Amino acid sequence: MYHRAVIEPPPPTFEDVRNLLSQNCVICHVEKGPAPFELTQVEDYRKRSSFIGSLIQEDRMPPHLSQKDRWTDLEKSLVLQWLQAISSNDQHKSVPIPDPPKFRSDQTFVTPKGFTIPSEGGERWHQGDRDIRTFRLAPRVEKTLRVQAWRFESTAQREVESVALVHDDGTVARYGDLQEPETPGYEMTGDMGLRPAGFLGVLGIGNPTFRIPTGYHFEIPESHEIDFELRFRPSGLARAFSATLDAELVPQDHLSRALQLVPLSIRSWRANAGESGTIHRIWKSPISMDVPLLSVRAGRRVKDVTLKVDDRVVFQIHDWDPHWQQTWETTNLRVAKNAKLEAIFTVDNSDQNPRNPETPPKDIQFGRRTGALGVWLHAAACEPDETSSLQILRRQMFTALQTDGVMSPEQTTPGQSVLPN
Amino acid sequence: MASKTIASLILSLISGCQALNTTGNNIHRHEAELPVLCAVFLTPDCPIANAMAPSLRRIGEFAQASNKKMLLIYPRQGLTSKEIEHHVKAYGLVGQPILDPEHRWVKALNARVTPEAFVFTQADDGVQVIYQGRVNDLFRGVGNRQEQARNHEFRDAIERVNSGDYMPRSGPAAVGCTIEP
Numbered sequence: 001m002y003h004r005a006v007i008e009p010p011p012p013t014f015e016d017v018r019n020l021l022s023q024n025c026v027i028c029h030v031e032k033g034p035a036p037f038e039l040t041q042v043e044d045y046r047k048r049s050s051f052i053g054s055l056i057q058e059d060r061m062p063p064h065l066s067q068k069d070r071w072t073d074l075e076k077s078l079v080l081q082w083l084q085a086i087s088s089n090d091q092h093k094s095v096p097i098p099d100p101p102k103f104r105s106d107q108t109f110v111t112p113k114g115f116t117i118p119s120e121g122g123e124r125w126h127q128g129d130r131d132i133r134t135f136r137l138a139p140r141v142e143k144t145l146r147v148q149a150w151r152f153e154s155t156a157q158r159e160v161e162s163v164a165l166v167h168d169d170g171t172v173a174r175y176g177d178l179q180e181p182e183t184p185g186y187e188m189t190g191d192m193g194l195r196p197a198g199f200l201g202v203l204g205i206g207n208p209t210f211r212i213p214t215g216y217h218f219e220i221p222e223s224h225e226i227d228f229e230l231r232f233r234p235s236g237l238a239r240a241f242s243a244t245l246d247a248e249l250v251p252q253d254h255l256s257r258a259l260q261l262v263p264l265s266i267r268s269w270r271a272n273a274g275e276s277g278t279i280h281r282i283w284k285s286p287i288s289m290d291v292p293l294l295s296v297r298a299g300r301r302v303k304d305v306t307l308k309v310d311d312r313v314v315f316q317i318h319d320w321d322p323h324w325q326q327t328w329e330t331t332n333l334r335v336a337k338n339a340k341l342e343a344i345f346t347v348d349n350s351d352q353n354p355r356n357p358e359t360p361p362k363d364i365q366f367g368r369r370t371g372a373l374g375v376w377l378h379a380a381a382c383e384p385d386e387t388s389s390l391q392i393l394r395r396q397m398f399t400a401l402q403t404d405g406v407m408s409p410e411q412t413t414p415g416q417s418v419l420p421n
Numbered sequence: 422m423a424s425k426t427i428a429s430l431i432l433s434l435i436s437g438c439q440a441l442n443t444t445g446n447n448i449h450r451h452e453a454e455l456p457v458l459c460a461v462f463l464t465p466d467c468p469i470a471n472a473m474a475p476s477l478r479r480i481g482e483f484a485q486a487s488n489k490k491m492l493l494i495y496p497r498q499g500l501t502s503k504e505i506e507h508h509v510k511a512y513g514l515v516g517q518p519i520l521d522p523e524h525r526w527v528k529a530l531n532a533r534v535t536p537e538a539f540v541f542t543q544a545d546d547g548v549q550v551i552y553q554g555r556v557n558d559l560f561r562g563v564g565n566r567q568e569q570a571r572n573h574e575f576r577d578a579i580e581r582v583n584s585g586d587y588m589p590r591s592g593p594a595a596v597g598c599t600i601e602p
Contacts, residue, residue: 036468047497051599060564120475121568131568158468233566236474236512321564357567359558 012082014042014090020075021045022096024062027206030097034157034205036235040097042090049083056080063206063324068331101209103151105246109137109226112184112242117159119238131233134190134197136173137226137245145220146250146258149211152203154243156232162204162325164190164197164229165245167220173227189368190229194398196370197229198295199261201378204326212259213292213329216380217250219258233323257380259293260390263397264307264343265371268406271301271349273361277409279373281343286393287386291333293378297371298322300355301364304346307375310339315375321355327378334382343375347409365406370398457582459484460492460539461516461556461575462532465500465508467598469563470536473556473570474512477536480556480576481515487583491516496532496600498522527600534597538575542587552578554592562596 021039029039038044045052055061056076071079112135121131154160172193176186190197200218203210212218220226226245250256264281271277296305298320307315314333335341349361358364366372381387461477463470470477484491493516495505505518521527530539530553540552557570574592581588 036471037466047499047601048598050601054599055563058563063564120472234472235468236471323564323566354562355565357571 011085012078013087014082014093017079017082018095020071020079022098024071026095026097032157034160034208036158040095042086042093042095045083046086046091049086053080053083056083059319063321101211103149103209103246104248105151106249107145107247109139109245109247110242111135111137111244113240115184115241117156117232117239117241118234119236120234131231132189133185133187133230133232134173134176135185135228135230135243136170136177137228140170140223140225141167141220142222144222145247146217146256147200147212147220147247148214148217148250148256149209149248150201150203151209151246151248152243153208153246154241156239156241159232159235159239159241160205160243161231161233161323162202163243163245164202164231164325165200165218166190166192166195166197166227166229167200167224168192168195168227169221169223170225173225185230190227191368191370192227194370194395196261196263196297196374196376197227198297198327198376200226201293201327202295202325204324206324207326210327211248215256216259216290216292216378217256218378231325257290258387259378259380260387261394262289262291262377262379262390263371263374263394263401264341264377265297265374265398265401266345266407267369267371267401267404268365268367269347269372270363270365270406270408271347272363272408273358274350275409276303276348276350276353277346279345279347279407279409279411281375283341283397285335285337285339285341287389288337288339288382289335289377289379289390290382291330291335291377291379293327294330295327295374295376295378296320296325297368297374297376298345299366299372300357301347301349301353302345302373303348303353304344305375306342306344306346308340308342308344309333309335311342335377335379341377343373345373367406369402371401457489457540457542458492459489459516459575459579460494460526460530460541462494462496462527462535462537462600463508463514464495464497464535464598464600465504467535469560469597471512472566473536473559474514476557476559476570476573476576478513478515480579483576484579485515487579489579489582493518494521494526494532495519496521496524496527496535524600524602532600534595534599536597537595538578538592540575540578540582542582549587549589551582551587551589552592555595558593560596565596 025039028035031038056079152163176188180186201210264283266279266281269279294315298305300322302320305317305320306313349364351361381390481491493514509518536556538556542549542551554574556575558572559570560566
């Protein structure tokens, strides 16, 4: 007589999940890392297994927003099963700490000392929904720099959410500094005129070392300074803040293309209480360009951010979380001349949006000169003789943006090709 | 309203748990048997609990000024009194730290996360749990942090008791780090 047996696969072992934990958890949850506790020992996972499990199930951790970087259902299931039955034989094992990314520091910039991140957030004059401060870094750039990679370090690893980098000749930031002469930096956004904070990339919690794909670079003109918009999250303890920004430069004899910013921005938008829907920015590219990097600007009422090229989704973030800002690398995105680009922001100003700070929801309106919402393409022209066109294009797009009306959900604004033929 | 059984259990827990004053000595039972108790569950490395520490400090001061005992209950196994004292001091918390490694407080109050807040008061027929829920709405969910709290349910509950309103009300569910079994 035969018994029908159900053969269940054995639960995953530590070896099955070790690399996933190493690359996705330990990278931040390490001594002096940006995360609030260490996850370098199996025991660290065991004693928080329910909490970690719930965060994984809710897709909160690992906090990679981009869909392609998120754990697959299979990976999630593997780690969740392992968490539920961590073997006592494994409790003393260590999760390997990944090697730090290779980096050569060619130039170092520093923040002024003397600012303390407060122990908790507070009311601010602009009623923005970020804890922000903008700093000017020293020294000023003596000759034009071609930056291949950034590395950011600070005394407040756990309080820093992101730094959005930009360059300026000093005019705008000096004005900001004059508003608060007693303390370093100023409590305003880091936009430098029509160069938005993030023009030179956004370094987030997950990417304090950020490498620009080979063949491209961020360019900082001679005699300019680097500024950044710091976004922080108070941790309950006041923390003295100072930071260094290291730059690895493109070797002098290497060919490389400077990245310019192509902004698909919404200058101003509004929504009634309870209203939800989509806001679009449609634009036709007058030149062909390579787009190795993307940055996003969006707030708490934004649920999803999507970029389409000729109606094909090339980038998408569901359940946008403003705490995890960074610049993302694309997969060899090339935009052909006359291609249609469409940035879509799904906004939700209802009580169904758990991130909505207003309960009950209120009518809202946001505006910013460089865009209250934006998908920014860090792009290089495909044709060498069109390199300067991109620079002109950015200025013209931002200038044209200033005449835009206030947009509301379900509104689509076709963009114009603003370059002369 | 909690039954007499739970009431006596809570009171026995106060003396049964390893309760520490700021110098590390065991507290006397009579100190804990104040008419009204406030309690919050904490773990030293929970970023949500720590982010609320400035609020908790103010609530602790407010409770103290109102002659209410504030209990800071640490439910994690393996924590030492030294670690707890360090945490209380670093964040300036005000209240009576209590180690609860065997989860007697957790089970008695059905606490789920840190930080989770409670207010109790003694009544003729036992102990009333007046408030159970979040400290405030700094976090609407895990990973959903506001820049600042706008609603302060824990403090409101203490204020209600101060004004003589002992009606039990459950607050919005606490958001925080799961208390591990």
